Amino acid sequence: MSMWLFITSLVITAFICNSPAYAYDNNPLQDICVAVNDSQASVFVNGKICKDPKLATPNDFFASGLNVRGNVAPGFGFYAKFVDVNNMPGLNTLGISIGRLDLEPLRFIPFHTHPRAAELITILEGTVLAGFLVPDPANFYRSRLFSKTLNPGDVFVFPQGLIHFQYNVGLKKAIFLATFNSQNPGIFMITSPNIASDLPILNDILAKGFQLNKTQIALLGKKFF
Numbered sequence: 001m002s003m004w005l006f007i008t009s010l011v012i013t014a015f016i017c018n019s020p021a022y023a024y025d026n027n028p029l030q031d032i033c034v035a036v037n038d039s040q041a042s043v044f045v046n047g048k049i050c051k052d053p054k055l056a057t058p059n060d061f062f063a064s065g066l067n068v069r070g071n072v073a074p075g076f077g078f079y080a081k082f083v084d085v086n087n088m089p090g091l092n093t094l095g096i097s098i099g100r101l102d103l104e105p106l107r108f109i110p111f112h113t114h115p116r117a118a119e120l121i122t123i124l125e126g127t128v129l130a131g132f133l134v135p136d137p138a139n140f141y142r143s144r145l146f147s148k149t150l151n152p153g154d155v156f157v158f159p160q161g162l163i164h165f166q167y168n169v170g171l172k173k174a175i176f177l178a179t180f181n182s183q184n185p186g187i188f189m190i191t192s193p194n195i196a197s198d199l200p201i202l203n204d205i206l207a208k209g210f211q212l213n214k215t216q217i218a219l220l221g222k223k224f225f
Ligand SMILES: *[C@@H]1O[C@H](CO)[C@@H](O)[C@H](O)[C@H]1NC(C)=O
Pocket: 037, 086, 087, 088, 089
């Protein structure tokens, strides 16, 4: 390859790698980058600094426990357990993580989004109604619902950032795995954080936001806490 061709392809590659579409969970620039587990040493941009590769061990790339359900979400009765860069440091810079969700019959994982990842779910047991909302470009006060009833072996994807839910509509418990194209997908619940925030959102603002009066806002708050 001529020097110029080499330089041109280098510049094009650098451009593609820096384009906004790749601005998170980049492809790794090294073979391994095991996260240092030290809050003082954290880089709060995306990812964590790398341990000296010579000090990496097989356990950095290992997690266990997805054979049992996780902790229960208070109020909603679903169980969640995640393996991400925070408990599996070898995931650092790899742009991938996984979780296990358990739902008793008629239990619901309410509307939420993952700001940094698409989520692919695979049903292991039970029947789950899953859906996500797509903003309607013709009227952004409305959305379109895309939903499916899923059975064992079925796979469904929630595009990155879109609001979604999972509902056990079957008669027995449901279990599914959720994989994310981020080492740290994040989670943002839609309903309760609108009511409970730190600092508190003024009742006036809540009333205007939900088009309710203050009595109704107080009732809504009590339903969540
Ligand atoms: C990281 O450190 C915290 C606090 O010392 C500890 O609770 C946690 O288990 C550690 N995580 C890993 C993956 O070692």
